[in-house]
Amino acid sequence: MIKINSLTKKFGKIPVLDNISLTVKKGDRIALIGQNGAGKTTLIRIILGQYLFNGELTVFDKNPRHHRVEILDRIGFVPQLPPPIQMNVGELVKFSASISRKSGIDAIYQKATELGLDIEKNVKKPFQKLSGGMKQKLLIALALAKQPDILIMDEPAANLDPQGRQAFFLQLIRSMENTTMLLSSHRVDEIINLINRIVEIDYGRVVQDEQIDRSHFADKMLKCQITLTQNHEAAIRMLNDWNFKNKNGGRKFEGGFIGAERLRFLTSISHFANHIQELNIS
Amino acid sequence: MNTFFQVSIADFRESFRAKWFLIYSLVFGGAVILLFVLGITESRVMGFTGLSRLLITYIQLCVAILPILILISTVRSVVGDRESNILEYFLSMPISLGAYFWGKIVSKFFLIFIPISTALLGAIVWGMVKSLSIPWYIAGYYALLLGTLSWCFLGLGMFISTLVKKQEWGLGLSILIWLVLLLFIDVILIGLMLQNQIQESVIVAVSMLNPIMVFRTGAVLLFDPELTSMGPASYVILDNMGYRGFLTFTILYPLSLGWLFSWLGFFRFKRGDLV
Structure with missing residues (x-):
């Protein structure tokens, strides 16, 4: 669906993307990870035909700059920050539905409902006046209603609080099936359930490209034992969420998870690294 | 399409809700109301009184403030959308890029033109209510002149908007261009004439490249067909173009300039890079 070969993008003399090659196939759900300034947003904007570049890039076998309308009609995009659009919600929904061939007002309402947003209640509200979470849900509903062949999301939960982020991703998982997806994020743990491939960009280069579900341990059950330094409430709550059982009422916990979840598990416990005395995964 | x-x-819709549009509308609507309140229709200048007198004053006001108001409000179009990620x-x-760019220009043109033409229309309606004689020819020509001037500065504003990376630079450049154009109406040109170093026809030609000057001269021409108020420059203008020729020029030149800047902006x- 997307073929990138020796792609370089410079701003002035500074290369932001440096000789990148990447192929995105149908069904890939990619987490595009990397630090701030790694080049994630630049890559997304190039795919959307918004930046000029050197090298080769085709989306649906076409140049995204020369066949913008055709290509963008098949791509759903959710930006990092909701833009300060002055239109009210109803107008924005109508506008989006009228611009995209496959979108429609009913489809947008349905997708928004699936994400937990009642458009009807907010139809007269200026988009600007919605809360951060509501804005993001509406933008996702607009993108999904297009029935995109590729869904691109640039840090879609960047402006949500931690609880909001969790709820948002849970709702997103429920509302999407078999969509090819490119999801830029700082935090893999949040999106791990959405993706099947990780591409890491660092200083404008692809430094990691790995299929998650094809890994050696993906379908194996892993056994884990953790000993905490003290009875840390939040850490215990997290372990309970993972169905870990406390052993003999002490600080030792036992549980398990499937291999495909190991990255998410390790990220979860990394928040409590100071409170872990012993960790054993086998 | x-x-x-x-x-x-x-x-x-976006711009209609913006504060600049409210201020812009109030300036032009308020100007006409103020002119009525101040009793300008009762005064007489060069034989003009009543609604003609008001329209002439209104158009002189437009010469001074319309270009800068248009530039300030349009110069942020592309660069502002870029900065706020709306463009992304x-x-x-x-x-399509054409639909985006030209769609914006057309909407901005109506946004700019509606308040000034409504103010003009309001003045005419008020004149009819007050049983003043309506100078239809002057009003029609002024409406056309305001339209072409708006188009000219709208094109320039959009061009600047595509040129700069920051809104502040766009605003700075707009004010600079406006000041230069204003200075080249009178101050600098009179200075050059007094020095007698440059041929008069060259100075007049330079002034006729200035769309604000063209607008101003066109506005003067209707109530002063021999341009006596402009002194010797009138000979150069009227000898070369004639009355009707110059009237046509005052419409076609800003219109062409507006198209030129719009196309340059679009290219x-x-x-x-779009964003």
């Missing part, structure tokens, strides 16, 4: 209209309508979002939709916009 559908996306072009959708973009125009969306941009019209809208251009991720299947909207600049579509040839570079």
Whole structure:
């Protein structure tokens, strides 16, 4: 669906993307990870035909700059920050539905409902006046209603609080099936359930490209034992969420998870690294 | 074509809610009301009184403030959308660059033209209510003149908007251009004439390249057909173009300039990084 070969993008003399090659196939759900300034947003904007570049890039076998309308009609995009659009919600929904061939007002309402947003209640509200979470849900509903062949999301939960982020991703998982997806994020743990491939960009280069579900341990059950330094409430709550059982009422916990979840598990416990005395995964 | 209209309508709605539009409308609506309140229709200048006198004053006001108001309000169009990430979002939709750019220009033109023409129309209606004689010829020509001037500075504003990377630079450049154009109406040109170093016809030609000067001279021409108020410059203008020729020029020149800047802006916009 997307073929990138020796792609370089410079701003002035500074290369932001440096000789990148990447192929995105149908069904890939990619987490595009990397630090701030790694080049994630630049890559997304190039795919959307918004930046000029050197090298080769085709989306649906076409140049995204020369066949913008055709290509963008098949791509759903959710930006990092909701833009300060002055239109009210109803107008924005109508506008989006009228611009995209496959979108429609009913489809947008349905997708928004699936994400937990009642458009009807907010139809007269200026988009600007919605809360951060509501804005993001509406933008996702607009993108999904297009029935995109590729869904691109640039840090879609960047402006949500931690609880909001969790709820948002849970709702997103429920509302999407078999969509090819490119999801830029700082935090893999949040999106791990959405993706099947990780591409890491660092200083404008692809430094990691790995299929998650094809890994050696993906379908194996892993056994884990953790000993905490003290009875840390939040850490215990997290372990309970993972169905870990406390052993003999002490600080030792036992549980398990499937291999495909190991990255998410390790990220979860990394928040409590100071409170872990012993960790054993086998 | 559908996306072009959708973009125009969306941009019209967006701008209609913006504060600049409210201020802009109040300035021109308020100017006409103020002129009535001040009793300008009762005064007489060069034989003009009543509604003609008011329209002449109104058009002189427009010479001074319309260009800068248009520049300030349009110069942020592309660069402002770019800075606020609105452009990133809208251009991720299947909207052609032409539909986006020209859709915005058309909506901005109506936004600019509606308040000034409504003020003009309001003045005429008020004149009819007050049983003043209506100078239809002057009013019609002034409406046309205001339209072409708006188009000219709208094109320039959009061009600047595609040229600069920051809104502040756009605003700075707009004010600078406006000041230069204002200075080249009188101050600098009179200085050059007094020095007698440059031929008069060259100075007049330079002034006729200035769209504000063309607008101003066109406005003067209707109530002063021999341009006596302009002194010797009138010979150069009227000898070369004639009355009707110059009237046509005052319409066609700003219109062409507006198209030229709009196209330059569009080419600049579509040839570079969009966001």
